[in-house]
Structure formats: structure tokens, C-alpha cells
Amino acid sequence: xxxxxxxxxxxxxxxxxxxKSTLIGxxxxxxxxxxxxxxxxxxxxxARNAKPFEYAFLLDALKDEQSQGITIDxxxxxxxxxxxxxxxxxxxxxxxxxxxxxxGAARADAAFIVIDAEEGIKENSRRHGYMxxxxxxxxxxxxxxxxxxxxxxxxxxxxxxxxxxxxxxxxNVHPVxxxxxxxxxxxxxxxxxxxxxxxxGRTVLEQFDAFEKGDxxxxxxxxxxxQDIYKFTEDGDARRIFAGTVETxxxxxxxxxxxxxxxxxxxxxxxxxxxxPGRTTVGPGAAVGxxxxxxxxxKPGELMAKASEAQPHVSSRFRANLFWMxxxxxxxxxxxxxxxxxxxxxxxLIDVINVxxxxxxxxxxxxxxxxxxxxxxxxxxxPKPIAFDLVHQVKPTGRFVVxxxxxxxxxxxxxxSIADExxxxxxxxxxxxxxxxxSAISADERTGAYGHGAKFVVFAGADAARTExxxxxxEKRLFxxxxxxxxxxxxxxxxxxxxxxxxxxxxxxxxxxxxGELARILTGSGQIFITSLTEADEYDVRILELxxxxxxxxxxxxxxxxxxxxxAALNLSExxxxxxxxxxxxxxxxxxxxxxxxxx
Amino acid sequence: MTHLEKLExxxxxxxxxxxxxxxxxxxxxxxxxxxxxxLWLARxxxxxxxxxxxxxxxxxxxxxxMIAYRDTLARQWRLNMIVGKNTQAIAEKxxxxxxxxxxxxxxxxxxxxxxxHTLSGDWTRFRLDNKLGKYVEDTNKEPYTGVxxxxxxxxxxxxxxxxxxxxxxxxxxxxxxxxxPELWGQYKTDFAPGTHVRVHxxxxxxxxxxxxYIGKEHIPVVPLYFNQGDGKRYRxxxxxxxxxxxxxxxxxxxxxxxxxxxxxFSNIAERSGREQDKEDGGGLxxxxxxxxx
Numbered sequence: 001x002x003x004x005x006x007x008x009x010x011x012x013x014x015x016x017x018x019x020k021s022t023l024i025g026x027x028x029x030x031x032x033x034x035x036x037x038x039x040x041x042x043x044x045x046x047a048r049n050a051k052p053f054e055y056a057f058l059l060d061a062l063k064d065e066q067s068q069g070i071t072i073d074x075x076x077x078x079x080x081x082x083x084x085x086x087x088x089x090x091x092x093x094x095x096x097x098x099x100x101x102x103x104g105a106a107r108a109d110a111a112f113i114v115i116d117a118e119e120g121i122k123e124n125s126r127r128h129g130y131m132x133x134x135x136x137x138x139x140x141x142x143x144x145x146x147x148x149x150x151x152x153x154x155x156x157x158x159x160x161x162x163x164x165x166x167x168x169x170x171x172n173v174h175p176v177x178x179x180x181x182x183x184x185x186x187x188x189x190x191x192x193x194x195x196x197x198x199x200x201g202r203t204v205l206e207q208f209d210a211f212e213k214g215d216x217x218x219x220x221x222x223x224x225x226x227q228d229i230y231k232f233t234e235d236g237d238a239r240r241i242f243a244g245t246v247e248t249x250x251x252x253x254x255x256x257x258x259x260x261x262x263x264x265x266x267x268x269x270x271x272x273x274x275x276x277p278g279r280t281t282v283g284p285g286a287a288v289g290x291x292x293x294x295x296x297x298x299k300p301g302e303l304m305a306k307a308s309e310a311q312p313h314v315s316s317r318f319r320a321n322l323f324w325m326x327x328x329x330x331x332x333x334x335x336x337x338x339x340x341x342x343x344x345x346x347x348x349l350i351d352v353i354n355v356x357x358x359x360x361x362x363x364x365x366x367x368x369x370x371x372x373x374x375x376x377x378x379x380x381x382x383p384k385p386i387a388f389d390l391v392h393q394v395k396p397t398g399r400f401v402v403x404x405x406x407x408x409x410x411x412x413x414x415x416x417s418i419a420d421e422x423x424x425x426x427x428x429x430x431x432x433x434x435x436x437x438x439s440a441i442s443a444d445e446r447t448g449a450y451g452h453g454a455k456f457v458v459f460a461g462a463d464a465a466r467t468e469x470x471x472x473x474x475e476k477r478l479f480x481x482x483x484x485x486x487x488x489x490x491x492x493x494x495x496x497x498x499x500x501x502x503x504x505x506x507x508x509x510x511x512x513x514x515x516g517e518l519a520r521i522l523t524g525s526g527q528i529f530i531t532s533l534t535e536a537d538e539y540d541v542r543i544l545e546l547x548x549x550x551x552x553x554x555x556x557x558x559x560x561x562x563x564x565x566x567x568a569a570l571n572l573s574e575x576x577x578x579x580x581x582x583x584x585x586x587x588x589x590x591x592x593x594x595x596x597x598x599x600x
Numbered sequence: 601m602t603h604l605e606k607l608e609x610x611x612x613x614x615x616x617x618x619x620x621x622x623x624x625x626x627x628x629x630x631x632x633x634x635x636x637x638x639l640w641l642a643r644x645x646x647x648x649x650x651x652x653x654x655x656x657x658x659x660x661x662x663x664x665x666m667i668a669y670r671d672t673l674a675r676q677w678r679l680n681m682i683v684g685k686n687t688q689a690i691a692e693k694x695x696x697x698x699x700x701x702x703x704x705x706x707x708x709x710x711x712x713x714x715x716x717h718t719l720s721g722d723w724t725r726f727r728l729d730n731k732l733g734k735y736v737e738d739t740n741k742e743p744y745t746g747v748x749x750x751x752x753x754x755x756x757x758x759x760x761x762x763x764x765x766x767x768x769x770x771x772x773x774x775x776x777x778x779x780x781p782e783l784w785g786q787y788k789t790d791f792a793p794g795t796h797v798r799v800h801x802x803x804x805x806x807x808x809x810x811x812x813y814i815g816k817e818h819i820p821v822v823p824l825y826f827n828q829g830d831g832k833r834y835r836x837x838x839x840x841x842x843x844x845x846x847x848x849x850x851x852x853x854x855x856x857x858x859x860x861x862x863x864x865f866s867n868i869a870e871r872s873g874r875e876q877d878k879e880d881g882g883g884l885x886x887x888x889x890x891x892x893x
Contacts, residue, residue, distance in 0.1 A: 007603060099781040103763070106783035135783070227613070228620045232649045235678075241647055245613045245785070274648045275817060285601050287612035289647055300620060325781065339786050399784050406790040408781050504790070 006084040008213050011105040013091045013132065014114030015122035019145040023114060023183035024077055024088055025055030027204065030190035033079035034058065055183065059090070083209045091128075098127075098373060099325055102411065105131060110139040110211040112204070113164075117156050117180070118149045121164055129164075130356065130375050133171040134323055134413060136395055138214065140168070141177045141207050147196065148182040154198045177207055217284035221309040222249030223389070223397045225341030226259070226302045230289070241272050241289035242304070244342060247396040249309070251290075252281040256307035259298045260387035261314045262537055263564040265307060266292040297462055299535070301343040301505070303387040303397060312397060313417035316385040317350070322402070323375050326409025330370040330402070336410075337506055338382060340400035344505040345382040347402060348424055353377040370410075377415070381424055383509050384539035388414050429549055432520075446526035452483050453594040454523040456548045457530045457585075460541065461558030464534040466574040470558055471532040473578045474585050478528060483595065485528040490515055512540050516547025523551035528594065538566035554592065556585060604813055608644065611801035613785060614764050615645040615748065618799045619652065621789040622746030626682070626719070629654040631666040632837045633821050635750035637810055638802055640819045642748075643677070653680040653727075655718060655744070659710040660690050661839035669822045674728050681728035683735060684718025686710050696841060703842055710839075719744045719796075745796040754806045765789060766798045808860045815853040827851045 012020045028034050038058065046053040059077075077088045089104040105111065111132050115125050132140055142164060150156040157180045168175060179188055180196050181204060187193040190205045202210055227244035231237075251257065251268055258265045271279045272289040282288050290304075303312055324330050330349050338347035354365045356375045370376040391398030391413040402410035447453045457474070461467040471487055478485035490511065497518070501510050515531065522529040533540065541563060545553045557568035558581075570588045572581050589595045601609070618625055627642060627650075629635045642650050656670060674681040689709045693699050696706035717723035725738035751762060763779050765787035780788035791797055802810075814821055824845075827833045832845040833856075850856045 099779070102781045102783055103779075227616050230646060230649075232646070232651065235649050237647070237649065239647070243616055243645075243647075245609060272647055274644045274646075276644075285606060285609055287609040287616070287645070337790065396784070401784065401786040403790050406788075406792055408786065408788055411781070411783055 006213060007087065008084055008110065008208075008211060009087045009089060009108045010110050010112065010208065010211065011089040011091050011108035011137070012112045012114060013101065013105060013128040014112075015116070015119070015124040015128075018114045018116040018119065018122070018125070019183045020090060020114050021056035021059045022054065023112075023143065023145065023181070023189065023204070024090055025058035026183045026186055026189050027088075028077060028079055029055060029058060030186060031079055031081070031205065033077075081205070081209055084213075086208060098131075101128070102131065102135070102323075102325070105137065106135050108135075108137050109213055110141070111137045112141050112143050112207075113175075114143045114145050115160055115164065117144050117146045117160065120160060121167070125164070126167060127373070129168055129171060129173065131323070133168075133173045134321060134375065134411070136391070136399070136413070139211050140173055140175045141179060141204075141211075142168075142175050143204065144178060144180050145183055147180045147187060148185050152180070152182075152187075152195045154180075154196075157199075176210070177201055179204060179207065215284070217248045217396070218250065220248035220394050221311075222251045222255075222257075222304075222306040223247040223312070223341075223394055224251070224290075224304040225343065225397065226298065226300050226304055227342045228300050229298075239272065239291055240295065241291060243287075243289040244304075245287045246282055246284050247341070248284050248394055249306070250281055250283040251306060254293075257292075257304050258307050258311070259296065259302040259304055260312055261385045261539070262298050262302055264296040264298055266294045266296045269293045297535075301341075303341055303343070305387075310393075312387045312389050312394070314385045314387050315417045315419065316383065316423060317379060317381045317418040318388065318414050319353070319377065319379055319416040319418060320400075320412040320414050321375065321377050322370060322380075322410050322412035324370045324372060324410045326372060326404045326407065328404065328409075329372065330376075330404070330410060332368065334404075337403040338380075338386075338400055339403060340386065340388055341397050343386050343388075345384065345386050346506045346509050348381050349378060350381050350424070351379040353379065379418065380412075383425065383513070383543065384537075388417070390414055390416065425543065425546055429546055433550060443524075443526070450484055450526050452528065454526045454551055455528050455589070455592070455594045456519040456523050456544070456551060456553045457528060457589075458536075458541065458544060458553060458555045459530070459532040459558050460534075460536045460555060460563060460568070461532075461574060462534060463559055463574040464532075467532045467534060467558045469578060470556075470572065470581045470585075471530050473582045475530050477582050477586065478595075481595075483528060484526065485530060486522065487530040487532075488518075490531060490533065493518075512543055513547065516544045519544065519548040519553075520551065523548060528589075536563070538563050541566055552592075554588065554594075556588070604809065604816060607805055607809055608641065608813070610804065611638075611641045612645040614787070614799060614801040615642055617787060617789065618746060618748060618765075618797075618801075619645070622797065624742060624744050625746035625748065626653045626655045626744045627748040628715075628750070629656050629670070629681075630750070630837075631656065631662070631670050631822060632750075633810055633814065633825060634752060634802060634805075636819060636821055637805075637813055638748065638750040639673075639679075640817060641801060650677065650679055652748075653682045653744075655682045655684060655715075655747075657711055657714045657718065658683050658685045659695075659714075659839050660685065661695070661710070661841055663824060663834075663837065663840050663843070665824055666822055666837060669820075671728070673820065675730065675733065678730055679728070681735075682718070682738060683726040683728075684714050684723060686714040686717075687724070689713075706842075719747060743796075745791070746799060747796065748799045748801065750802050751800050752805050752807070752810075753803045762798075762800050762803060763788070764800055764803055766800065767791065768796055768798060808857065811853060811857045811860060815857060821853075825856065 012024060014020050029039055042057050043053050079086055089108055091101040091104045113128060115121060144157050144160050161178045179201060180199050181188040183189060187195050188203045192203055224244050224246050226242050230241045230243055253268050253270060255268050257268060269291040271282055305311055332349045336347040338345045352367050352370060354377050355367045389398040398414045400412050401408045459467045459471040468489060475485045475487035497514055498511055501507050519529055541555055555568045556570045557563055558572050559574045570584060629639055686709055694709060695701060696703050718725055720743045721741040726735040727738035729736045763782050824834045824837060827849050831847060831849055833848045833850060834845045850859045
């Protein structure tokens with residue numbers, strides 16, 4: 001095997017016993033891809049045991065050899081033609097092994113779907129058709145096998161072809177060929193046969209070479225999920241590197257880029273690598289790193305795009321096709337974890353539009369949940385907007401997996417971005433306030449008695465120490481002025497109210513949610529509740545604002561970085577003198593009529 | 601992209617994913633060519649740095665050149681080097697061939713057990729102090745819950761069933777029948793407390809890919825892989841009582857590549873010189889279920 005030769009991954013799928021192993025065995029035998037003497041050995045073994053020889057035994061024999069140390073893979077067989085080399089992925093037909101089938105098939109450039117001419121289209125013929133469609137395998141060839149058992153009759157082939165083409169068409173899969181074969185007899189596998197004089201198309205072997213190894217990724221807009229941001233300062237390295245893998249498109253040094261969902265912008269400074277020649281441009285598939293011309297603070301999980309190109313969608317709701325393989329069904333009452341590109345977020349099932357039933361070839365519209373092995377069209381929601389593409393526009397950033405109880409339980413493709421008018425959070429606040437039994441004392445009465453209004457004051461900035469200092473200074477000033485002010489550092493909740501939150505990347509959402517609920521309670525009690533947030537973005541602030549309703553929030557921005565797309569009530573600078581900062585915050589409170597003119 | 605560039609990019613992506621997701625992460629370095637390529641890929645992934653500890657399990661039966669090479673590179677690349685061993689079994693000579701142990705039992709005692717207890721932190725770890733230039737007892741006793749390993753799918757049967765991110769339970773047990781799906785560059789990175797994960801960035805690489813990459817990148821490997829003039833070289837490295845050299849005149853990387861492509865090894869398994877594989881049918885699979893790498 002030469003490393004320079006092109007390699008194509010081809011998956012063979014189909015219902016159990018429709019002849020996948022026989023086909024692969026036959027193909028390996030007919031192309032002299034087997035180890036020396038293997039064929040004779042298996043024939044001899046069959047003769048000794050008075051069993052008829054089958055090509056499927058070849059695969060079994062190869063599998064046996066593996067445990068003795070010869071390098072052929074169970075799920076993967078290697079063979080090559082004059083044109084290029086192939087990895088054949090032998091996908092299990094049993095439904096119990098669907099997770100393995102997905103894992104194998106997701107790597108494929110092309111697929112063969114094998115259908116038994118005698119048995120016709122079966123449940124897994126359809127289900128595998130769905131999978132091929134969902135996985136986005138662009139090229140499919142359908143092999144109608146066991147033609148010897150139906151007397152090589154063209155009508156049988158035509159009937160299956162017509163029915164299955166119609167089925168695949170509805171999934172937007174258009175096969176490049178339908179081939180009538182007998183894997184057992186070798187008909188139309190490696191060579192054409194007089195048995196099917198009515199067939200003039202390609203053999204299976206010719207179809208292998210006819211698959212195109214197209215790569216459309218280069219022509220799509222630039223997408224770079226930020227996997228991590230490295231700074232190895234302790235090793236004397238001052239570079240701040242945005243690391244990840246380019247999914248689509250290309251970028252060059254100096255290009256203006258935008259991070260989504262934060263909306264922050266900068267320009268590519270350098271393209272970094274280790275023991276690699278210097279580059280000024282990179283394209284799809286490259287696992288690289290970038291430095292930026294002007295520093296911006298974004299978190300891993302953002303999607304980097306080029307400012308001059310079509311932008312990804314940013315929304316907290318989307319419509320998707322989802323395939324579920326979890327032990328437990330996907331239900332609406334539960335929180336899941338979404339992984340899309342480098343982004344992680346918690347995820348809720350909002351609505352099941354319909355479920356495609358593979359066995360009945362029909363769709364069910366009244367389901368409330370997604371069961372194991374279902375393919376469902378549904379509406380999903382994240383608490384904060386995330387950046388994504390639609391799968392038919394930019395495939396790699398238009399697909400995702402869903403984690404349930406630590407397992408990848410679902411895989412999906414994004415069909416449509418939905419405006420988040422009626423987010424779950426808004427519903428929640430509405431329901432909460434509806435159920436909220438007010439006390440006998442009104443908010444106005446409290447304001448009158450305390451001599452000030454209630455307010456939730458949030459200091460947000462990148463410099464944690466300065467931001468906290470300002471928040472605490474305001475609390476002190478207000479307290480000294482006999483106001484009921486209370487400052488809480490969010491970290492203080494970690495061992496108490498938030499002690500049960502598992503520390504992971506999506507935990508932040510839950511911390512923010514609880515802080516917002518707490519604010520609602522404290523402002524309801526008539527206090528001026530002050531907190532400080534570092535690394536907060538506009539969405540965090542909007543969530544706090546929403547959760548604190550019907551009470552009001554004041555956001556004070558403490559640093560130059562600022563909140564994108566959120567107009568803070570006051571902008572301070574982290575270098576500002578504390579007294580001055582507090583003076584300005586008090587002026588704002590007066591202006592907002594929280595405190596009255598003559599006080600303080 | 602070339603075949604090797606694609607392999608490299610996938611491995612780098614996996615390494616970064618592991619580094620992002622697992623706080624207590626180590627990489628196993630057996631000193632062999634595969635895990636040395638893995639170490640090189642870590643330098644690729646982290647732009648010249650190796651921001652995680654490297655663990656080597658020393659059976660004390662390793663061919664001496666291997667240890668010398670390990671410590672030279674560790675100093676040169678400023679690696680955070682951790683060494684673990686089954687001190688008691690070695691002192692009591694519960695080994696092969698000195699004790700009554702079979703080869704497989706010896707592997708279990710000196711490698712699997714030593715690894716398990718070194719990872720969990722309940723046996724002494726020795727850390728290379730780069731300032732003192734010697735190994736000292738490590739004060740960190742925290743368990744490592746993520747382990748990056750250089751296993752390749754083409755090495756032997758059981759390894760071809762692995763995933764890039766492969767869960768192990770508390771006792772390092774491996775459930776081969778029920779493995780997580782992997783697709784679209786998304787892996788199983790969520791784990792219940794008490795479980796740990798093995799990460800296999802080299803799963804798709806073949807022996808030939810490894811050598812071609814070593815040649816392309818000029819990665820330093822132990823000279824034992826090359827013929828030193830006696831017409832013999834090691835194709836796979838392990839403990840000296842159980843690892844035999846093969847007859848070969850290949851004296852450098854290019855010659856090894858040629859030999860693998862066209863020569864007498866093109867159809868013979870790489871681990872054919874490793875005696876413990878031959879002791880029972882599924883020898884390595886048995887070991888791997890019990891935590892062998």
C-alpha cells in the first residue's frame with residue numbers, strides 16, 4: 001500500500017442475511033486481495049466438514065486470523081484496484097448493532113445498500129437508507145443481490161429498483177446506480193455476466209472506481225469551531241492560540257473574522273504549527289491554531305467565521321432530524337447535552353413534529369417522545385443561542401450529537417433555524433409569576449418603608465478583582481446610607497445553593513439560572529441586590545434580566561471589552577478610582593429613581 | 601491533504617479534545633515507536649509543548665537502551681515524566697522467567713497491575729525532577745482518570761474493536777460488546793465519577809504509516825529498531841526476555857519502510873516477535889480486558 005494512493009472508505013449496509021459478507025468475500029477473492037492460499041484453505045475446510053463452500057466463510061476465516069495476530073480488521077477489509085485503495089466497512093445488519101453501524105458508516109465516502117431479490121425490501125433496508133441519508137453519505141449504489149434465486153428476472157429487479165428509488169427519493173437520496181448481482185455466483189461483481197443480458201450498467205467493482213471522492217468543503221464558507229484557547233506562558237510562550245480544526249472553507253492571515261455567538265471580531269494574525277512550514281493560508285481538514293491581530297476574549301466552543309462570507313445562524317431554537325439510539329427515550333421533561341462543532345450546551349426537546357417508522361414506512365405525528373431507533377423531526381432548544389449552519393448549506397457545522405446520561409444517545413442534522421420568540425425560559429417566567437403568591441405587602445409599600453426601590457445590580461467585566469471591588473464598594477456606600485443593599489459573589493454559591501451542580505462545561509447555564517431565581521427572590525423582598533460577573537456575555541445578562549422579572553435589573557459594565565449587543569446602563573473602566581465608580585453608580589440609581597435625590 | 605496529513609489532523613483533534621475535556625489526563629509512553637509518534641503528535645497539538653504528564657511503566661526488564669533514550673528525550677523536551685513499577689513483585693522475583701510465572705502472568709503483574717496502581721495513585725509514582733535531573737517520589741497521589749494510549753487498530757484483533765474514546769469502569773474493565781458510537785468528530789467525553797477513559801489517537805494508523813511519519817517528521821526513535829551491523833533489528837519493543845529481534849538488514853527509517861512495503865515483512869504480523877501473544881488464543885484480548893494497553 002502506498003501512502004500517496006487515494007483511499008476511499010466504502011460502507012456496505014443492508015438487512016441481515018441479504019448477503020453483505022458473501023459480497024465482500026467474493027470481491028476480495030475475485031480481486032486477488034486475500035492472503036495467499038486462503039481461498040483453497042477455506043474450500044478444503046468446507047470439503048472436510050461436508051459443508052457447501054460459501055464466500056461469507058472467507059470473512060469469518062479472516063476474523064479468526066485476527067486473534068492470531070494477522071493484520072486484517074473485523075469491521076474493515078482492505079483492497080485496491082489499479083485506480084486507488086479502498087477500505088470496505090462491513091456494517092452489521094442487526095438492529096442491536098446500530099451504534100456500531102453508525103460509527104462505521106459515518107466515516108464512509110460512499111455506500112452500497114444490499115437488498116435480497118427474493119426477500120425484497122426489509123425493515124433494515126429502509127432504516128439503513130435513513131441512516132445513509134442522515135449521515136450525509138453523498139453517493140449510494142443499491143445492489144439487488146441473490147438474483148440467481150429469482151432466475152435473473154428483470155421484472156424482479158425493476159420492481160425493487162422502482163420501490164426503493166421512490167423510498168430513497170423521499171429521503172433526498174438519489175442512488176448513482178442499481179446493480180443486479182449474485183454475490184454467490186459472482187454475477188456482476190467483478191465481471192459482467194451473460195446471465196443478465198438485459199443489464200448494461202457497471203459491475204460492483206466498476207462502481208467502486210466510479211465513486212467520486214469529491215470534497216466540496218473547500219468551496220464553502222470558512223468555519224472553524226474553537227476547540228480551545230492555549231497560552232503556555234509558564235513555558236515562556238507568549239502566544240495566545242485559538243486551536244481547532246478547519247471544517248470548511250479557507251482563511252488567510254489578515255482576514256477579518258467574527259466569533260459567534262458572541263459577535264466579537266478581529267483579524268487573523270498568524271497561522272501556527274509545530275515543526276511545520278510557515279503558512280499564510282489554510283483550508284478544510286487542517287488541525288491548526290491562529291493568533292489574532294487584536295486580542296478578543298472568547299470561550300472555547302465559539303464558531304469562527306469570515307466577516308466577508310455568509311454567516312452561520314445564531315439562535316436558541318432549531319428544527320432538526322434526529323436519530324435516537326439511547327436506552328431511554330428522549331422526552332420533553334428532561335435536560336440533555338448538545339455537542340455541535342466545539343460548542344456544548346444543554347438541550348431540550350420542545351416538540352416532536354413527526355417520527356418516521358422504518359418498519360411501516362410511514363410517519364407518526366402524534367408522538368410526544370423519541371424512542372430508541374426512531375428517526376424524528378423535532379424542535380430543539382438551548383437556553384442560550386448557539387451558532388450553527390443548516391445541513392444543506394454547510395454540512396459539518398449543521399450536525400450534532402445529543403448526550404443523555406453521559407452517553408451519545410442521539411445524532412441529528414439541522415434543517416431550519418427558528419426565531420426564539422417563545423423560549424422555554426419565557427414560558428417558565430410566565431408560569432412562575434402566575435403561580436407566585438404575593439404577600440400582603442405591595443412593592444410600593446416596601447419602597448415607602450425602606451426609603452428606596454428594589455433593584456438587581458449586576459457588575460460585569462473581564463477583570464474579576466476590579467469588578468468585585470466596585471460591586472462591594474457600592475454595597476458599602478448604600479449600606480452606610482441606611483439602604484438595604486446586599487452583595488453576593490456568585491462563587492459563594494458553589495458550596496451551598498449550587499453544590500449539587502456537576503462541574504462541566506454546561507454547568508454555567510445552571511449557575512446563571514439559579515442566580516437569576518435568587519435575584520427574583522431578593523429583589524422581591526425589596527432589597528438592592530448586587531452581584532459581579534466575570535466572563536458574562538449578552539445572553540447571560542439577558543437570562544438574568546428575564547429571570548428577575550417582574551423586578552428590574554441594572555447592568556454596569558466595568559471594562560473596555562464590554563458586552564456585545566447589550567447596552568449597559570453604565571460603562572466604567574477597570575482602572576477607574578473606586579470612589580468615582582461608586583459616585584457614578586449612585587448617580588445612575590438616582591436617575592433610575594431607585595434612590596431619591598437628597599439621599600447620599 | 602495527503603494520507604499522513606489527514607491521519608495527523610485527526611489525531612491532533614482527538615488529543616485536543618481529550619485535553620479540553622479531562623482534567624486529570626496522562627499519556628502513556630512505552631518508549632516504542634508508536635507512543636513516541638503519539639508524543640510527537642502532542643507537541644503538534646500543543647504547538648511544541650507537552651502540557652500533560654507522561655507515564656512509563658518500568659518492568660525493569662526493558663532493554664537498557666530504551667531507558668537511556670527515554671531520559672534523554674525527557675530532559676531535552678522538558679517532559680513531565682512519571683515512572684511507575686511493581687516494586688514488590690520485582691523485589692520478590694515474581695516474574696518470568698525467574699519466578700514460576702508464565703509470560704502472560706508476568707505481563708499482568710509487571711505491566712497491568714503496575715499501571716493500574718500507578719494511575720490510581722495508590723502505588724508510589726516517580727517523577728523526573730528536571731532541575732535535579734533525577735527521579736524523585738511524586739507528591740501528587742491524585743488518580744489519573746484519562747489515559748492517552750498509542751494502540752493501533754491494525755496491531756491485532758482486539759485492538760481493532762476499540763474506539764477513539766473508550767470507557768473503562770472502576771476496575772479498568774472493558775465491555776467490548778457495548779461501545780459508544782463515534783461520528784462527525786464527536787466522541788464520548790462525558791463520564792460518571794469513578795469511571796475512566798482511554799483515548800486512542802493512533803487507532804487508524806498502520807505500522808507503515810507510523811514509519812512513514814517518523815521519516816517525514818524526523819522523529820528520533822530508539823536505535824534498537826535498526827540493524828546495528830549484526831543483521832538483526834527489533835520490529836516491536838518490549839521486555840528483553842520476551843522480545844526477540846527479527847532478521848533484517850534495514851539500518852534506517854527509509855530501509856524499514858521499504859522492507860514493510862515490499863520486503864519479507866509485508867505479510868507477517870508486527871507482534872510476531874512478542875512471545876506472550878502466543879500463549880493462549882485470545883492472549884492480548886484477555887490482558888486488555890484486565891487493563892493492559
